[in-house]
Amino acid sequence: MMPIILRRLATSVLILLAVSVLVFVATLLLPGDPAQAILGQQATPERLAALREQMNLNDPVWQRYLTWLGGLFVGDFGVSAASGGPVSALLGERIGASLVLLAAAGIISIPVGLLVGTYSALRRGRAGDHIATGTSLVLAALPEFVIGIALVTLFSTTVFTILPSVTMAPPGEAVWNYPLQLILPTLTLVLVVTPYIIRMMRATMLEVLESGYVEMARLKGVPERQVILKHALPHALSPVAQVVAIQLAWMAGGVVVVEFLFRYPGVGQALVDAVTNRDVQVVQVLAILIAAVYIVVNLLADVVGIVTNPKLRTGGAR
Amino acid sequence: MTAIDSPQLVIQETKAPPGLLRRLVAQRQAKVGIGLTAAVVLLALLGPVLLPLVTGFTSTEFTGRPFQPDGLFGTDNLGRDVLSRFLDGGLRLLAYAALATLLGMVLGVLAGMTAAYAGGQVDSLIMRSNDVLLALPSLVFALLAITVLGPEGWVLVAVIGITHAPRIARVTRSATVDVITEDFIRAAEMYAVPRWKILVQDVLPNITGPLMVELGLRMTYSIGAVASLSFLGLGMQPPTADWGLMINENRIALVIQPWGVILPVLAIAVLTVGINLITDSLARAAANANVGASK
Numbered sequence: 001m002m003p004i005i006l007r008r009l010a011t012s013v014l015i016l017l018a019v020s021v022l023v024f025v026a027t028l029l030l031p032g033d034p035a036q037a038i039l040g041q042q043a044t045p046e047r048l049a050a051l052r053e054q055m056n057l058n059d060p061v062w063q064r065y066l067t068w069l070g071g072l073f074v075g076d077f078g079v080s081a082a083s084g085g086p087v088s089a090l091l092g093e094r095i096g097a098s099l100v101l102l103a104a105a106g107i108i109s110i111p112v113g114l115l116v117g118t119y120s121a122l123r124r125g126r127a128g129d130h131i132a133t134g135t136s137l138v139l140a141a142l143p144e145f146v147i148g149i150a151l152v153t154l155f156s157t158t159v160f161t162i163l164p165s166v167t168m169a170p171p172g173e174a175v176w177n178y179p180l181q182l183i184l185p186t187l188t189l190v191l192v193v194t195p196y197i198i199r200m201m202r203a204t205m206l207e208v209l210e211s212g213y214v215e216m217a218r219l220k221g222v223p224e225r226q227v228i229l230k231h232a233l234p235h236a237l238s239p240v241a242q243v244v245a246i247q248l249a250w251m252a253g254g255v256v257v258v259e260f261l262f263r264y265p266g267v268g269q270a271l272v273d274a275v276t277n278r279d280v281q282v283v284q285v286l287a288i289l290i291a292a293v294y295i296v297v298n299l300l301a302d303v304v305g306i307v308t309n310p311k312l313r314t315g316g317a318r
Numbered sequence: 319m320t321a322i323d324s325p326q327l328v329i330q331e332t333k334a335p336p337g338l339l340r341r342l343v344a345q346r347q348a349k350v351g352i353g354l355t356a357a358v359v360l361l362a363l364l365g366p367v368l369l370p371l372v373t374g375f376t377s378t379e380f381t382g383r384p385f386q387p388d389g390l391f392g393t394d395n396l397g398r399d400v401l402s403r404f405l406d407g408g409l410r411l412l413a414y415a416a417l418a419t420l421l422g423m424v425l426g427v428l429a430g431m432t433a434a435y436a437g438g439q440v441d442s443l444i445m446r447s448n449d450v451l452l453a454l455p456s457l458v459f460a461l462l463a464i465t466v467l468g469p470e471g472w473v474l475v476a477v478i479g480i481t482h483a484p485r486i487a488r489v490t491r492s493a494t495v496d497v498i499t500e501d502f503i504r505a506a507e508m509y510a511v512p513r514w515k516i517l518v519q520d521v522l523p524n525i526t527g528p529l530m531v532e533l534g535l536r537m538t539y540s541i542g543a544v545a546s547l548s549f550l551g552l553g554m555q556p557p558t559a560d561w562g563l564m565i566n567e568n569r570i571a572l573v574i575q576p577w578g579v580i581l582p583v584l585a586i587a588v589l590t591v592g593i594n595l596i597t598d599s600l601a602r603a604a605a606n607a608n609v610g611a612s613k
Contacts, residue, residue, distance in 0.1 A: 294453060
């Protein structure tokens with residue numbers, strides 16, 4: 001089992017490196033160079049030359065790539081073209097804020113998804129099941145900003161006016177000091193992610209409930225409650241764990257739109273601002289950051305899959 | 319203009335074996351989905367044509383003062399007629415989404431079939447490049463491309479198509495792998511039929527089921543992606559009338575002029591839900607076709 005996990009880990013590192021090359025090459029395609037972007041069109045040739053020297057822009061491309069990559073590891077993310085300050089100063093608090101949002105959404109959506117999915121499977125074909133599958137089918141189709149806007153219309157502006165629709169924590173203060181402002185962004189993410197967990201949980205649970213060992217347990221006269229909790233549920237969890245991880249990984253990218261919608265001071269908002277300002281340095285760092293989270297969560301999903309699946313534990317994976 | 323959207327419908331009609339289509343339409347859920355989708359598609363296609371008849375304004379014309387209840391749904395922040403912009407705003411979204419999906423399907427199916435049929439080094443090269451592309455969330459990939467290339471129409475189509483391709487390639491590859499071990503493929507190989515002909519004539523018709531499901535799924539995501547990017551202000555640029563952009567422009571005034579947001583949101587919601595219902599029914603229809611084949 002260990003070799004498979006190690007190999008998977010090595011692949012992830014390689015993929016991350018490949019992504020970093022991809023992201024770095026993107027800068028090279030940009031017309032003009034970073035020094036020009038920071039100083040603007042009116043910069044004097046002397047200042048440009050000095051800044052190019054300072055940013056090592058005269059070095060060969062591969063050397064610049066290595067310097068940039070090395071900088072990522074020690075927290076030196078380069079200089080923002082829009083603000084002129086270091087990129088790391090922009091990001092510190094925002095990473096924390098985004099993680100709070102992701103964690104809150106994960107903590108709510110996972111148990112809800114598992115519970116509703118199980119309930120739906122146990123009530124197969126009855127009204128409760130139809131409502132759960134129908135709702136999750138509809139929610140799964142909707143883009144995240146549509147869900148977000150619907151929630152804003154419902155709770156902040158047009159129907160009720162009970163929840164704030166924008167996050168307005170004063171700069172420097174932590175977002176979790178304003179729990180009321182966290183409700184709508186979190187709820188949006190939960191509504192986007194949960195349907196997939198429900199659908200997977202329901203499908204797996206149905207499969208497990210029809211299996212031989214569940215029938216055997218029932219024939220032995222094991223109480224139904226125990227059949228479900230002890231025999232069926234544990235076997236249904238491992239495939240679902242992968243879907244859960246994929247959803248968490250998805251949130252790393254999906255949070256961008258949600259943060260923009262609610263003006264939430266997180267990484268996603270910073271990314272959209274950076275793209276609008278064509279602030280390549282910041283976009284690069286954020287893209288790598290989000291990709292890293294995405295890759296790590298996917299890696300975890302695969303590890304969970306390997307650990308819980310006896311077939312993968314022994315044989316060659318994939 | 320209508321030609322942009324029709325290829326997708328044509329594919330649906332010609333590629334699918336009649337059995338699949340009949341099984342699809344037999345489901346009530348599919349009928350509802352087709353109804354919802356058709357309603358929004360018709361609205362988007364006919365909107366620009368009917369515009370002069372219905373409202374008498376173009377979508378970018380200033381018709382009055384901002385936020386007045388003029389006309390059916392009032393005016394937006396710049397005093398443009400909301401209904402006019404709504405009617406004119408769906409076509410580009412649909413066209414871009416359809417083109418992006420088509421591009422993704424072509425690239426993905428080509429890559430997936432090549433990987434499965436060639437095997438060996440080519441297979442691992444294609445699938446490993448897939449893994450790299452899949453490691454960037456599609457929205458982040460799109461934002462990166464837009465930073466470098468600017469928010470142009472072709473960038474949106476290309477970038478969304480490219481992010482779809484690896485996912486479609488995976489599905490295509492696994493479907494193709496199941497087919498190429500069949501006897502009729504060996505027979506064709508024995509007759510020295512050229513490889514590309516085998517892939518087009520013998521393999522492709524046998525993997526339409528999973529591909530159709532993937533097509534529906536990707537179309538939903540394309541619409542979401544194009545609309546999301548416009549909503550972020552990084553897709554369609556003002557003063558173009560577009561549903562995603564309309565939501566972005568009007569959401570600040572949600573309290574005094576909700577229609578500018580509610581109309582496009584509703585349209586996008588109905589469209590994506592409709593397509594998703596069709597896709598879900600398609601998946602069932604396709605699964606019923608090969609009971610016993612796999613799983």
